[in-house]
Amino acid sequence: xxxxxxxxxxxxxxxxxxxxxxxxxxxxxxxxxxxxxxxxxxxxxxxxxxxxxxxxxxxxxxxxxxxxxxxxxxxxxxxxxxxxxxxxxxxxxxxxxxxxxxxxxxxxxxxxxxxxxxxxxxxxxxxxxxxxxxxxxxxxxxxxxxxxxxxxxxxxxxxxxxxxxxxxxxxxxxxxxxxxxxxxxxxxxxxxxxxxxxxxxxxxxxxxxxxxxxxxxxxxxxxxxxxxxxxxxxxxxxxxxxxxxxxxxxxxxxxxxxxxxxxxxxxxxxxxxxxxxxxxxxxxxxxxxxxxxxxxxxxxxxxxxxxxxxxxxxxxxxxxxxxxxxxxxxxxxxxxxxxxxxxxxxxxxxxxxxxxxxxxxxxxxxxxxxxxxxxxxxxxxxxxxxxxxxxxxxxxxxxxxxxxxxxxxxxxxxxxxxxxxxxxxxxxxxxxxxxxxxxxxxxxxxxxxxxxxxxxxxxxxxxxxxxxxxxxxxxxxxxxxxxxxxxxxxxxxxxxxxxxxxxxxxxxxxxxxxxxxxxxxxxxxxxxxxxxxxxxxxxxxxxxxxxxxxxxxxxxxxxxxxxxxxxxxxxxxxxxxxxxxxxxxxxxxxxxxxxxxxxxxxxxxxxxxxxxxxxxxxxxxxxxxxxxxxxxxxxxxxxxxxxxxxxxxxxxxxxxxxxxxxxxxxxxxxxxxxxxxxxxxxxxxxxxx
Numbered sequence: 001x002x003x004x005x006x007x008x009x010x011x012x013x014x015x016x017x018x019x020x021x022x023x024x025x026x027x028x029x030x031x032x033x034x035x036x037x038x039x040x041x042x043x044x045x046x047x048x049x050x051x052x053x054x055x056x057x058x059x060x061x062x063x064x065x066x067x068x069x070x071x072x073x074x075x076x077x078x079x080x081x082x083x084x085x086x087x088x089x090x091x092x093x094x095x096x097x098x099x100x101x102x103x104x105x106x107x108x109x110x111x112x113x114x115x116x117x118x119x120x121x122x123x124x125x126x127x128x129x130x131x132x133x134x135x136x137x138x139x140x141x142x143x144x145x146x147x148x149x150x151x152x153x154x155x156x157x158x159x160x161x162x163x164x165x166x167x168x169x170x171x172x173x174x175x176x177x178x179x180x181x182x183x184x185x186x187x188x189x190x191x192x193x194x195x196x197x198x199x200x201x202x203x204x205x206x207x208x209x210x211x212x213x214x215x216x217x218x219x220x221x222x223x224x225x226x227x228x229x230x231x232x233x234x235x236x237x238x239x240x241x242x243x244x245x246x247x248x249x250x251x252x253x254x255x256x257x258x259x260x261x262x263x264x265x266x267x268x269x270x271x272x273x274x275x276x277x278x279x280x281x282x283x284x285x286x287x288x289x290x291x292x293x294x295x296x297x298x299x300x301x302x303x304x305x306x307x308x309x310x311x312x313x314x315x316x317x318x319x320x321x322x323x324x325x326x327x328x329x330x331x332x333x334x335x336x337x338x339x340x341x342x343x344x345x346x347x348x349x350x351x352x353x354x355x356x357x358x359x360x361x362x363x364x365x366x367x368x369x370x371x372x373x374x375x376x377x378x379x380x381x382x383x384x385x386x387x388x389x390x391x392x393x394x395x396x397x398x399x400x401x402x403x404x405x406x407x408x409x410x411x412x413x414x415x416x417x418x419x420x421x422x423x424x425x426x427x428x429x430x431x432x433x434x435x436x437x438x439x440x441x442x443x444x445x446x447x448x449x450x451x452x453x454x455x456x457x458x459x460x461x462x463x464x465x466x467x468x469x470x471x472x473x474x475x476x477x478x479x480x481x482x483x484x485x486x487x488x489x490x491x492x493x494x495x496x497x498x499x500x501x502x503x504x505x506x507x508x509x510x511x512x513x514x515x516x517x518x519x520x521x522x523x524x525x526x527x528x529x530x531x532x533x534x535x536x537x538x539x540x541x542x543x544x545x546x547x548x549x550x551x552x553x554x555x556x557x558x559x560x561x562x563x564x565x566x567x568x569x570x571x572x573x574x575x576x577x578x579x580x581x582x583x584x585x586x587x588x589x590x591x592x593x594x595x596x597x598x599x600x601x602x603x604x605x606x607x608x609x610x611x612x613x614x615x616x617x618x619x620x621x622x623x624x625x626x627x628x629x630x631x632x633x634x635x636x637x638x639x640x641x642x643x644x645x646x647x648x649x650x651x652x653x654x655x656x657x658x659x660x661x662x663x664x665x666x667x668x669x670x671x672x673x674x675x676x677x678x679x680x681x682x683x684x685x686x687x688x689x
Contacts, residue, residue, distance in 0.1 A: 005651070038373065039101070039373075039376070040100055040101060041101065041102065041103050041373065042099060042100045042101070042411070045410065049410065049412070053409070054409035054410055054412070055412075056407070057406075057407030057408060057409045057413075058407075058408060058409055058410055058412040058413040058416065059413070059416055060406050060407050061402075061403050061404075061406040061407055061408035061413040061416075062408075062412070062413035062414065062415065062416020062417045062419075062420070063416060063417075063420060064291070064402060064403075064406045065108055065399055065402060065403055065406075065413065065414075065416075065417040066416060066417040066418075066419070066420025066421060067291045067294050067420065068291065068293060068294070068399060068402065069091050069110060069111075069399070069417055069420070069421060070088070070091075070294065070420065070421060070424050071293040071294055071296075071297045071440075071443055072111065072293065072399075072443065072447065073087035073088050073090070073091045073110075073111050073421070074087060074088070074297075074318065074321075074432060074435070074440060075440035075441070075443040075444050075447075076111050076112075076113060076116040076444065077116075077440075078224075078225070078228065078437065078440055078441065078444065079113060079116035079117045079119075079120050079221060079224065079444065080116040080117075080119045080120040080123065080179065080391055081119075081120040081123045081124050081127070081134075081175060081236070082120075082123065082175055082176060082179060082391065083172065083176075083319075083321070084318060084321050084429075084432070085321050085322055085326075085389075085425075085429065086176055086179070086389055086390060086391060087111050087116075087391075088321075088421055088424060088425050088429070089325070089385065089388055089389055089390045089425070090110065090111050090385060090390040090391055090393055091110045091111050091417075091418075091421045092418050092421045092422055092425065093381075093384065093385035093388055093390050094109050094110045094111075094381045094385060094390075094393040095109065095110060095414040095415065095417050095418040095421070096414070096415065096418050097377070097380055097381045097384055097385070098377055098378075098381055098411065098414060099411040099412070099414045099415050099418075101373070101376060101377035101380055101381075102358075102373075102374065102377045102411055103358070103368075103369040103370050103373050103374060103377070104357075104358035104361055104362060104369050104374070104395075104411075105361070105365070105367065105408070105409065105410050105411060106361040106365065106400060106403055106404050106408050107354065107357050107358050107361060107395045107400050107403075108395065108396055108399035108400045108402075108403045108414070108417075109354065109377075109378070109381055109393055109394065109395050109396075109414070110393055110396060110399070110417075111393060111396075112350075112353070112393065112394040112395070112396045113217075113218075113221055113396075113444065113447065113448070114213075114214060114217045114218075114221075114349065114353075114394075114484070115346065115349065115350055115392045115393065115394045116391075117217055117220060117221050117224075117484060118217075118342075118345070118346050118349070118392075118484055118485070119179055119182060119183070119346070119391050119392055121238075121242075121483070121484065121485075122178065122179075122182055122339055122342045123175050123178050123179055123182075124236050124238050125238055125239070126174075126178045126338065126339070127171060127174065127175060127178070128238055130174060132171045132174065133171070134235050134236040134238070176389055176391075177331070177332055177335055178335055178338075178339065179391040179392075180329075180331040180386040180387075180389060180390070180391065181331040181332055181335035181336045181338070181339055181386075182339040182342060182343050182346065182391070182392065183331075183382045183383075183385070183386040183390065183391045183392045184331040184336060184382065184383055184386040185336050185339060185340055185343035185347075186343040186344075186346045186347040186350065186382050186392055187347075187378075187379045187380065187381070187382030187383035187384075187386065188379070188383065189343055189344060189347035189379075190347045190350070190351055190375055190376075190378055190379030190382065191375070191376060191379035191380070191383065193347070193351070193375055193379075194372050194373075194375035194376045194379060197372060199351075199355070199371045199372055199375055201348060202348075202351065202352045202355055202356075204492055204495075204496070205348070205352050205488075205492065206468075206471065206495050207468075208468040208469075208471040208472045208475070208491075208495065209471060209472075209475050209488070209491040209492060209495050210352065210353075210356070211454055211472055211475075211476075212471065212472040212473070212474070212475030212476040212479065212487075212491055213349075213475050213476070213479050213484070213487060213488050213491055214451045214454075215451050215452065215454045215455070215472075215476045215479075215480075216475065216476040216477065216478065216479025216480040216484070216487050217451075217479050217480075217484045217487075218448045218451035218452055219243060219452075219476075219479075219480040220242065220243055220479070220480055220484060221444060221445075221448060222445055222448060222452070223242075223243045223246045223247060224236070224246065225441035225444050225445055226246075226247075226250055226441075227246075227250060228261070228316070228437045228438050228440070228441035229261065229262070229265040229438055229441050229442070229445070230250075230254070230257040230258065230261060230262050230265070230438075231257055231258025231260065231261030231262065231315060231316065231438060232250065232253045232254070232256050232257055232258070233253075233256070234246070234249040234250065234253055235249070237249070239483070240482050240483055240486070241481060241482065242483065243480050243481060244481065258313065258314065258315060258316075259313070260309055260313035260314075260315045261315050261316070261436065261438040264300065264309075264315070264436055264438050264439065265438045265439075265441070265442055268296055268300065268438070268439050268442035268443075269442050269445070269446065271292070271296060272292055272293070272296060272442060272443065272446040273446055273449075275290055275292035276292070276446060276449065278290075279292075283405070293443050296439065296442075296443070297432070297435060297439060297443075300435060300436060300439040301431065301432060301434050301435045304317060304434040304435065304436050305433075305434035309434075309436065310434065310436075315436050315438070316436065316437045316438070317433065317434050317435060317436055317437065318432055318433065318434075318435045318436075318437060318440070319433060320430065320433055321429035321430060321432055321433070322429065322430075323425065323426055323427065323429050323430060324425070324426060325388070325425070326388075326389050328387045328388050328389075329387065329389070330387060331386050331387070342485070345484075345485045345488055345489070346392055347379075347382075348488075349394070349488065350378055350382070350392060350393070350394040351374075351375055351378055351379075351394075353394045353395055353396075353397075354374055354377075354378045354394055354395040355369075355371050355374050355375075357395040357397060357400050358371075358374055358395065359371075361400065361404065364404075365404075378393070378394065378395075381393050397450070398447065398450065454472075458472075458473075467498050467502070470498070471491065471494055471495045471498060474490060474491065474494045475487055475488070475490065475491030475494070475495075478490035478491065479491070500547065502542075503542045503543060503545075503547070503548060504547050504548045504551060505548070505551055506540065506541045506542035506548065506551075506618075507541045508538070508539065508540055508541065508552075508555040508556075508559065509522040509523065509524060509525070509538075509539045509541075509559070510522075510523050510524075510536060510537060510538060510539075510559045510560070511523060511529075511537040511538075511539055511615060511678070512526075512529030512530055512531050512532075512537075513529060513530050513531075513532055513682075514526075514529060515528060515529075515530055518677070518679035519679075520537055520615075520678045520679070520682075522539070532682055532685075534608070534609050534610045534611060534685070535609055535610075535611045535612075535613060535682055535685050535686075536559075536560050536609045536611070536612050536613070537613045537615060537678060537682070538556055538559060538560065538612060538613070538614050538615065539615040539617075539618065540552055540555070540556075540614070540615075540616075540618065540619060541618040542618065542619070543619055543620045543621045543622070543626070544619050544622050544623075544626035544629060544630070545621070545622070545623040545625060545626050546623060546624075546625040546626075549625050549626065549629050552629060553629065553633070556633065560609070560612065562607060562640075564633070564636035564637050564639065564640055564642075565636060567607075567640055568636070568639055568640065607640065607642070609642065610641070610642055610643065610685075611642065611643045611644075611645060611685035611688075612633075612637055612642055612643070612644045612645070613645045613646075613647055613678060613681045613682065613685070614630075614644065614645070614646050614647065615647055615648055615678055616646055616647060616648050616649040616650075616653055617647075617648035619649070619650075619653055620650070620652075620653075621652055621653065621656070622653055622656040622657070622660075623656075624660070626656070627656055627657060627659075627660030627662060628660070630644075630646070630657070630662060631660065631661070631662055634662070643685070643688070644673075645673060645674075645675060645681040645684065645685065646673060646674050646675070646681075647674075647675045647676070647677060647678045647680070647681040648675075648676065648677060648678065649674060654674065657674075672684070
């Protein structure tokens with residue numbers, strides 16, 4: 001039987017587009033109000049805020065995140081190649097802006113290690129091209145709350161007239177100029193992606209790619225911090241192969257290790273790891289996580305200050321952190337042009353991590369987010385702070401998990417965290433002058449535990465899916481050994497190639513009937529299947545398109561043990577020779593064989609089937625080549641008196657076959673060529689015998 005298709009109502013696309021444009025371009029008070037409410041979601045949920053129910057959880061989680069945020073912000077400044085004050089600015093502004101624009105109640109947006117690393121790599125490259133020394137142990141900047149562009153910032157000054165900064169600018173000034181320009185462009189990309197609804201880009205970053213990228217970048221971060229751990233002075237490596245070059249430099253200069261920094265690092269790592277392990281083990285008993293990083297920083301700062309570790313043992317310290325806010329400044333346009341390409345992967349990674357964590361929290365706590373609004377939120381978390389000497393931000397997994405575990409209910413907790421950072425910015429920042437850089441490096445390295453633990457999951461990952469494991473390994477290796485941006489690109493391209501290869505060489509099978517049922521399965525995978533006499537049932541588990549056409553035909557011929565083209569050629573050859581001998585009146589061939597024996601040589605064994613059923617249930621679509629391939633096998637097998645029947649085709653495949661003329665001009669033979677189940681096709685074949 002043939003099911004009747006519904007009649008589709010033809011849609012005038014031009015009218016639809018014009019109607020949408022008229023609707024979008026019209027401006028009414030109600031529409032303006034809805035636009036503002038959508039653009040600033042805080043106006044929707046804040047008036048409904050249940051103070052008695054939510055406030056204590058938000059205050060507690062905000063204070064805890066703020067306490068964690070301060071030491072992490074100071075530490076991650078090492079990754080970005082910038083002074084700690086800029087990390088504090090970044091953490092402050094990101095929390096305020098996401099409070100206004102974000103749709104997730106639980107995500108913690110701010111400074112993030114991977115983003116800081118990507119910013120730092122661009123900053124280092126541009127500093128090197130500008131002729132600055134990458135040695136970050138230059139004399140500390142003045143602590144009077146302003147950035148002075150004099151000889152204390154760096155021994156080299158660079159005239160930035162070419163870059164659009166018509167004044168001499170020191171290393172510190174140029175570094176933050178590059179970082180803010182990069183951040184601004186990344187934010188613009190994210191806003192444009194939101195306007196044009198390009199959030200689907202995140203679909204191409206699979207879990208394996210993201211995990212591999214995070215793990216590879218974590219190895220790079222770890223490598224970059226080793227020199228601080230042991231107190232050696234080596235240049236910051238740049239370009240491809242940074243990890244290998246850095247380790248070579250470390251091993252060459254290992255004899256210059258600072259014993260004070262080594263001992264301090266060992267103590268800090270032991271304390272931090274022990275506290276983290278105990279916190280993980282007894283987290284169900286603790287109401288909030290232990291502020292271990294803050295305690296370590298306070299104790300280490302006091303020891304360094306009163307023990308005069310910088311003066312006596314030449315231990316590298318953070319230096320002066322100015323208080324207050326630096327006047328806002330517009331990012332330089334010419335610098336934006338220099339970093340426009342670098343900003344694209346930064347924008348994509350920042351958005352993907354933010355949306356992924358937002359969706360995870362929304363699913364866990366049963367509410368919805370708007371991915372497009374998240375794109376705007378994280379975009380403006382980059383654009384606006386770039387005017388205030390801040391760099392790129394993203395949602396951070398570790399802080400988000402802490403936030404949810406400490407009773408967070410809404411983004412009010414983000415405002416509380418911002419107030420804690422503001423307190424440090426206004427009053428407490430100078431107290432961290434004597435803090436050793438090796439302590440900050442220890443905090444960064446211990447924070448990488450989660451990403452580095454992915455190595456333990458490799459056997460389980462391999463057991464679940466070998467291809468995904470290969471994608472993870474390739475992405476991780478490229479991110480670590482080449483560069484983070486190239487590693488991400490390699491991971492995306494390689495994962496796509498894996499999908500293409502899997503559709504190029506999919507599983508194929510001949511099916512047998514499950515006894516006493518109307519179901520059919522793979523004859524090689526299941527026992528006790530019975531073959532259908534004179535019928536072969538072929539399954540192809542992928543779309544049929546130009547890239548796998550040849551594999552489709554080869555598999556079909558191999559499994560059915562019949563190539564119709566070769567068989568037709570043999571028959572023609574046999575008929576030609578037979579005519580020649582009959583014409584001569586000779587009943588024997590040149591080799592002394594009779595016609596019967598010649599027939600046995602030229603004609604293959606008797607064909608053991610008369611009907612070929614193609615199971616199309618796994619063929620999701622056909623392109624022109626796919627339709628032509630099916631038409632080709634229909635013709636070739638028809639020449640051998642073998643019928644070809646199609647079963648389980650979806651509507652799009654049927655439409656493609658109709659448009660390609662597979663069923664003829666009037667579709668008259670469609671009922672005898674197309675069936676809605678394999679069993680129907682088999683029954684039809686038996687009835688036609």
